[in-house]
Amino acid sequence: THRFKTMITTSHQGHSMIKGSLGMMKCVLVVLALVVLALMAGTNNMILKYEYTSSNNAPASDLHVKDTSDGIFTNDNDELQLINEIHQEEQTDIYYEMGICPIFNSKPGINSATSLWVEGLKAGYIKDSILAAPDNLDGSLNAHLRDLSTRVLAVLSPTILRRSIHHFAASPNEGSDNRRKITAILEKLRLRHHDKKHDKVKILVFGGSPTAGSNCYRNGALKKDKSGPCAWPGHLEGFLNAYAGFDAFEVVNYAIGASDSSLAVTMMQHGLVPESMKGPDHEVDIIIYAYSVNDFERYDNSANFLHDFVVAADSLAPCDGPRPITILLDDLVVNFHRNHSIDPAEKFHSEFVKMAQWHDLPLVSYSNVAKSLVLHNTSEELFVDYKKDSKHAPRGGHIAIMLTLAFNFLNMVQQHCDDLLYTTGENGENNKTSTFMDPLHLPLIESNPSLDAVTESWKSRIVDAKEKKSKNCKNGGNKRCAFAWVAMRKEKEHYHHVDTPQDIMAESQDWVLDSTWPPTNYGLKALKENATVQLLLPGTVRNEDDSRTGIQIESMGITYMKSYSEKWYNSSLHVDVISRGNVDGNFTMPISEGNSMSNSPAILASGNYSGFHETHTSEYYTESLDIHGHQFGEGLNVTFRMTGGSTFKIIGLTFC
DSSP states (O other): OHHHHHHHHHHTTTTTOOOOOHHHHHHHTTBBTTTTTTTOOOOTTBBBEEEEOOOTTTTTOEEEEEEEOOBBBBOOHHHHHHHHHHHHOOOOOOHHOOOSSTSOOTTTTSSSHHHHHHHHHHHHHHHHHOOTTTTTTTTTHHHHHHHHHHHHHOOOOOHHHTEEEEOOOOOOOOOOOOHHHHHHHHHHHHHHHHHHHHHOEEEEEEEEEHHTTOOOOOOOSSSSSEEEEESSSHHHHHHHHHHTTOOOEEEEEOTTEEEHHHHHHHHHHOOSOOGOOTTSSSSOOOEEEEEEHHHHHHHHHHHHHHHHHHHHHHHTTTTOOOOOOEEEEEEEOOOOOTTSOHHHHHHHHHHHHHHHHHTOOEEEEEEHEEEEEEHTTTOOSSSSBBBTBSSOOOOHHHHHHHHHHHHHHHHHHHHHHHHHHSSSSGGGGGGGGOOOOOOOGSGGGGGOOOOOHHHHHHHHHHHHHHHHHHHHHEEEEEOOOSEEEEEOOOOOGOOOOOOOOOEEEEESSSSSEOSSSSSGEEEEOOOOOTTEEEEESSSEETTSSSSEOOOOOOOEEEEEEOSSGGTTOOEEEEEEEEEEEOOOSTTOGGGGOOOOOOSOOOEEEEEEEEOOOOSSEEEEEEEEEEESOTTTTTTEEEEEEEEEEOOOEEEEEEEO
């Protein structure tokens, strides 16, 4: 109620810039997600995704959160009705007129990231906004979430949260992609605050089962499914929109259990992302890498796979705009193999730091936030539950990750806005001394470049990248593919035609395409020994108008499962890729009925894949098979044949 009274007072005073420290806190925290809490003051905005009501004079613990389907704030409470009346009468929007950054320009002791965060804690805004979880829209979990949030916030002091700011990339160089993108995000918030027809800030999260929310329903007696809306990406969207006071952010969780970052690379390269996040009109703004737990187990050289991820994210940039801001989230707290040395995990963390600093990438180190708690008490169950599941965080850990990201976003935006004071207006000349080349295209540090060689190599890589982008850019994934499919969790995000194996399966013996819920079942599966399936590929790509254009196919990408039980023992798959000559795009025409060739078809590529490993977990691996000699526009016949065992599972295929 006090928060709403503050809003009313501010509105009657002509929307003056922040009246009092609580107003300042509300104003600034709106940028919490990278830019994310930039409209915290929200004084005259009634466009809300989440509605907070405290009926009569009920205590704060009775706060309810409910979904408002029409997105307009309405309530019987007299004060809230007055807010709506003010909104109708006042046409002036200070953010629309002045922009966001004037709110963040530093005044010592008033609006540092830490002081603003503390003000939000004192006012209760942060804890209240945690209630806007996707599984708490009816308020049924209020008591549980309030208790859990109190425990988490008691540990996450601002001093602890500051440990997570390992590297933030807010270059003063006006040509840097990070600066251009932060500026663009702030502009999105300004427009969205003024008129709901404008696009939201889009955040896309990639990760494995820890990010998907596997086993996150712990920390108490609350019993739910093994995964779901308690995962931190859902918390992040609810928190940001609730605190902002309007429906400003969309966070999509594209985490797939048992996968590593190579799967995300494939998805980004081929544009297998939500339609709502494809350019040029709806491009993704922020991409979060959250694979550290899974990648830790599989890679010796983390810098290479991190670089692959960031370069793939660049492919989602609009053809004429800045790429998404890619945030590296290091959420590997310690070595979750309890009896193993912690040294490999520490080396893994150091690779993150080296990569982020070399290529000037934002790095959020949740590991630095939680590590001291875990090392102090290895039996604790709030952030890492060693008694039950040390690999997957309980819900307290998910809330802590979300708050850690929010604190970093606030810090990043404030630093960005402060930099503008030094590089714009009467200080604009300063920017001329701060012009740098795009650090994404620095040569890999593992290549051991000499100081003399770095600059020339850097320039060459920038030229190559620009030429490649101008040649291949198609606003949302650069590679042109005859077929691209990943068994994804978010099919509803794809409202246009999406390639599926059913489109290209011609003759199948003991292979099935499983699409039954839950998503862990999804995939193309072999069920018996000697199971065989033939896939018919046209040598064309689908255009936006559903017409097709010829293509030269250079590689096959396959994402498949390795597992360990008796069912998977000796699981082996052989693949042959054979030329079919020119075909008209009829996917389902059996080979025996058309396009016969006078000469024996040429085998263009062969590969063997094992579905069994000794590690006691199921994991997905992505590999590429080069295809040599494919002629432009020719179709392909691809045969999958089991050569050992009776089970195999594929969740991704690309022919590009």
